[in-house]
Amino acid sequence: MQTSIETDILVTGGGLAGCFAAIAAKRTNPASRVFLVEKYGFLGGMATAGFVFPYMSYKSANKRLVGGLFKELNDRLVKEGFMLDASRDFPSRFDSAMLRCVLDTMVIEAGVDMLFHGLVNCVETRSDSIDAKKIVSETIQTKAGSIHATAKWYIDATGNADIVFHAGGKWVMGRESDGLVQPATLNFRVGNIGMLAPNRQIIGVKIKTEKKAGNPLTPRDNCLAFDAGHHQLHFNQTRVAGFDFTDPFAMTAAEIEGRKQASRFIHFLRDKIPGYKRSTVVDLGTELGLRETRRIVGEYVLTEQDLLDCKQFPDRIGLGNYSIDIHDPKGTANTDIRHIPAGKWYSIPFRSLIPKDISNLLVAGRPISATHVAHSAIRILPTCSAIGHAAGVAAGLIAQANSSGTFKDLLVAKIQSLLRDQGAVLE
Numbered sequence: 001m002q003t004s005i006e007t008d009i010l011v012t013g014g015g016l017a018g019c020f021a022a023i024a025a026k027r028t029n030p031a032s033r034v035f036l037v038e039k040y041g042f043l044g045g046m047a048t049a050g051f052v053f054p055y056m057s058y059k060s061a062n063k064r065l066v067g068g069l070f071k072e073l074n075d076r077l078v079k080e081g082f083m084l085d086a087s088r089d090f091p092s093r094f095d096s097a098m099l100r101c102v103l104d105t106m107v108i109e110a111g112v113d114m115l116f117h118g119l120v121n122c123v124e125t126r127s128d129s130i131d132a133k134k135i136v137s138e139t140i141q142t143k144a145g146s147i148h149a150t151a152k153w154y155i156d157a158t159g160n161a162d163i164v165f166h167a168g169g170k171w172v173m174g175r176e177s178d179g180l181v182q183p184a185t186l187n188f189r190v191g192n193i194g195m196l197a198p199n200r201q202i203i204g205v206k207i208k209t210e211k212k213a214g215n216p217l218t219p220r221d222n223c224l225a226f227d228a229g230h231h232q233l234h235f236n237q238t239r240v241a242g243f244d245f246t247d248p249f250a251m252t253a254a255e256i257e258g259r260k261q262a263s264r265f266i267h268f269l270r271d272k273i274p275g276y277k278r279s280t281v282v283d284l285g286t287e288l289g290l291r292e293t294r295r296i297v298g299e300y301v302l303t304e305q306d307l308l309d310c311k312q313f314p315d316r317i318g319l320g321n322y323s324i325d326i327h328d329p330k331g332t333a334n335t336d337i338r339h340i341p342a343g344k345w346y347s348i349p350f351r352s353l354i355p356k357d358i359s360n361l362l363v364a365g366r367p368i369s370a371t372h373v374a375h376s377a378i379r380i381l382p383t384c385s386a387i388g389h390a391a392g393v394a395a396g397l398i399a400q401a402n403s404s405g406t407f408k409d410l411l412v413a414k415i416q417s418l419l420r421d422q423g424a425v426l427e
């Protein structure tokens with residue numbers, strides 16, 4: 001087996017952010033070698049392994065907020081007939097299984113090299129300056145042994161800032177007050193729902209009655225489910241709180257708790273809700289969906305106020321308007337939702353992708369530098385896609401310059417101009 005990889009840009013994590021980072025890096029700089037490592041045997045991250053569905057908001061009235069590679073992915077899904085609401089201007093209900101296939105195609109077509117079933121759990125660094133280090137290599141664990149991967153530039157798209165963590169970089173986790181993170185959710189989908197099935201509001205009333213009668217079901221006291229077509233509902237119903245999701249032992253218990261809650265709820269649907277008697281479980285997440293773990297400490301910490309003020313940063317690399325959406329970290333039924341002013345949107349500054357203390361690394365996706373509250377809004381699939389796209393453009397650009405500089409030194413105007421050329425929306 002090949003035991004080493006040498007590349008120009010190494011992207012770790014094949015969620016939407018990582019896929020788009022790898023594709024954008026290669027498209028921006030076709031001469032560079034771009035390598036993508038993913039711990040599963042398929043791409044998509046939370047959108048596939050976590051069975052997250054559908055896309056949350058990427059439009060404001062009739063204005064598109066996320067374009068570029070995210071749009072290209074969805075145009076391909078529409079063309080292949082695997083987007084449920086394809087006739088809408090802003091479709092959101094993608095086919096989770098076919099998403100994997102389309103992502104394979106896009107990554108391969110771009111000329112990105114890939115390794116599946118590879119988990120990075122060791123990062124070698126050396127000192128670069130008084131206050132920063134440089135990544136020298138990553139060690140990828142596989143069933144056949146370990147692989148030593150060296151690159152000039154690295155992108156951490158693990159969703160949990162694993163590379164920053166293993167590199168000994170700075171990170172924070174959870175609420176600033178007590179470190180608690182949002183609960184995780186095991187998503188599941190129920191099919192063969194009968195014509196008599198009541199709507200979600202009525203299921204919500206039945207949930208309350210059932211819980212009063214002593215069945216704990218899940219911590220939620222309403223029904224959060226999305227129409228998945230074909231007489232199926234996609235349930236975002238479980239709420240697993242109080243675990244350190246970066247500790248594999250705690251994760252073991254959390255996964256079991258997620259399945260326990262899902263199973264209780266599925267039995268409740270079958271036994272107590274008209275129309276569900278012959279329902280089937282179409283699928284459940286390959287893994288527990290993690291909303292929040294580590295966040296990097298970057299050159300800029302995006303705040304709640306930045307979002308509520310709809311700040312347009314001069315170094316913006318993406319837009320969004322999804323609400324602040326915090327499922328209670330204590331695991332109660334509460335959700336703190338605060339909407340962004342209608343018809344407006346916020347922006348994501350490039351500086352939030354740059355770790356303060358690692359000079360040849362960018363972070364793409366969920367763990368960018370933000371407060372706990374700001375993170376709750378920017379964590380959605382479209383926004384993480386835009387962030388990934390931008391990280392890839394920046395990496396392609398810096399590799400093109402064969403630069404001895406750092407991401408901090410990159411000309412943001414150049415990144416923005418390339419992003420616009422590639423269909424990204426920045427205004």
Ligand SMILES: Cc1cc2nc3c(=O)[nH]c(=O)nc-3n(C[C@H](O)[C@H](O)[C@H](O)COP(=O)(O)OP(=O)(O)OC[C@H]3O[C@@H](n4cnc5c(N)ncnc54)[C@H](O)[C@@H]3O)c2cc1C
Nearest residue numbers: 013015016017039045046056120159289290291365366381
């Ligand atoms: C329960 C839940 C519900 C959500 N609901 C919605 C919703 O309805 N709509 C919406 O738009 N967003 C939703 N989100 C948010 C969204 O799914 C995620 O925030 C988003 O997928 C993050 O994308 P990412 O690419 O940054 O990370 P991820 O999707 O987590 O991808 C990270 C990838 O890295 C891989 N990886 C991780 N560590 C390593 C390692 N050490 N080595 C190698 N590979 C590694 C993983 O396998 C994964 O493929 C939800 C999230 C959760 C958890």
